[in-house]
Amino acid sequence: MWNNRRQFILGSLLFLGTVTFFMIVGDLRVVGVTSVHSKDQSHPVSIHDHGCYTISNTFANTAHSNEVLEERSCSKSVPNVLIIGSKKCGTTTLKNFLGFHPQIAAAETEAHYYDTNIFMGLDWFIDQLPYALPNQLVVEKTPRYLVYPGVQEKMKKDLSPDIKLIIVLREPVTRAISDFTHITFKRYTSEKHLRDKRTDGKPSMSPEQAALRKHFKKIEAKNNQRYPNYDKMGLTFEDSVLTDKGDIDVNSAIIDTSIYVKYLKKWLKYYSRDQILVLDGEQLILEPYQIMQKVEKFLGIEPYFLPENFHFNVQKRFYCLSQPIYACMKPSKGRVHPSVSDEIVDKLKQFYTPYNIELEELLNQTFSWT
Numbered sequence: 001m002w003n004n005r006r007q008f009i010l011g012s013l014l015f016l017g018t019v020t021f022f023m024i025v026g027d028l029r030v031v032g033v034t035s036v037h038s039k040d041q042s043h044p045v046s047i048h049d050h051g052c053y054t055i056s057n058t059f060a061n062t063a064h065s066n067e068v069l070e071e072r073s074c075s076k077s078v079p080n081v082l083i084i085g086s087k088k089c090g091t092t093t094l095k096n097f098l099g100f101h102p103q104i105a106a107a108e109t110e111a112h113y114y115d116t117n118i119f120m121g122l123d124w125f126i127d128q129l130p131y132a133l134p135n136q137l138v139v140e141k142t143p144r145y146l147v148y149p150g151v152q153e154k155m156k157k158d159l160s161p162d163i164k165l166i167i168v169l170r171e172p173v174t175r176a177i178s179d180f181t182h183i184t185f186k187r188y189t190s191e192k193h194l195r196d197k198r199t200d201g202k203p204s205m206s207p208e209q210a211a212l213r214k215h216f217k218k219i220e221a222k223n224n225q226r227y228p229n230y231d232k233m234g235l236t237f238e239d240s241v242l243t244d245k246g247d248i249d250v251n252s253a254i255i256d257t258s259i260y261v262k263y264l265k266k267w268l269k270y271y272s273r274d275q276i277l278v279l280d281g282e283q284l285i286l287e288p289y290q291i292m293q294k295v296e297k298f299l300g301i302e303p304y305f306l307p308e309n310f311h312f313n314v315q316k317r318f319y320c321l322s323q324p325i326y327a328c329m330k331p332s333k334g335r336v337h338p339s340v341s342d343e344i345v346d347k348l349k350q351f352y353t354p355y356n357i358e359l360e361e362l363l364n365q366t367f368s369w370t
């Protein structure tokens, strides 16, 4: 009898203790002070609370409830930092890794405001950006800003003159091959891409916005005439970057986008050298920690990233995040490139050499890939 009662009391205490433990852990999750990891290591799902929203291990952001946003004084504003290019140089990786810094609130997707979506208005742009804590800098990245005509004038009108700009530059021929791979991939998946976009439901437009959209679409079509051969992209890389005579086709967007100095010269007419950080894309691949340190210094934020935040993933062949949660870039980053003959690669490298030299002189900076 006594034994039974003792067992009952012990059992009850154990039960109450277990319930209390789970309530505390549950509470911690609600106020979001910790990262949550699934026990199933084959499909680990991790969620990191980043103040005004959570970030998952697919780098998806989910905003907190209105009560939490209010409680934590979250607000939206124009960006303080823009990652403006260059396409296929590692801009997504940089933005995704940086997005875990406690003093950064990074937009999940590219807003394309200063190139194609300007007709939506500044309030729309701000709405695309994440809620931020009072001590967080808001970061947006659209790599097309670097090369798109007229972006600087539009940015000057809206944004602080002290805006910080970040540019990642990869070896130009590798960038061009990556661009070709990306465009080819999109070409074969574009129908799905369009369908998804439609069902996702773009924000509905007022008649005024629709009229403006038409107007800006016309301007965009004109801008794209910069690259008369853009749409004539061939089935192979060679077809896409060479003319019928076998010369390098400077009218190809793939070739043009890798002439970095041409665009940097323009940006430096609008913004001072010390507000533009130019990063080495090859170093980002090999030494992400060193790159994150440079970014922290440039932005004047606390040192947060340590070598332990990253690990090399042998299957992915790239660095991934280990902390605060385990996260690798999606399969669309780090694609296998088509093989290109040494002859074409050498020809292109020779083509880019004078531009690379000019770039280093202009920026007073050297790159591992020159």
Ligand SMILES: Nc1ncnc2c1ncn2[C@@H]1O[C@H](COP(=O)(O)OS(=O)(=O)O)[C@@H](OP(=O)(O)O)[C@H]1O
Pocket: 086, 087, 088, 089, 090, 091, 092, 093, 143, 177, 178, 179, 181, 182, 284, 285, 318, 319, 320, 329, 332, 333, 334, 335, 336
């Ligand atoms: N850690 C890590 N993981 C995966 N991929 C990495 C990483 N660091 C840099 N990269 C390189 O980023 C390239 C894609 O660049 P972007 O993100 O700028 O592309 S995009 O313009 O936004 O489409 C992508 O190009 P591809 O290799 O051609 O796919 C990668 O080489």
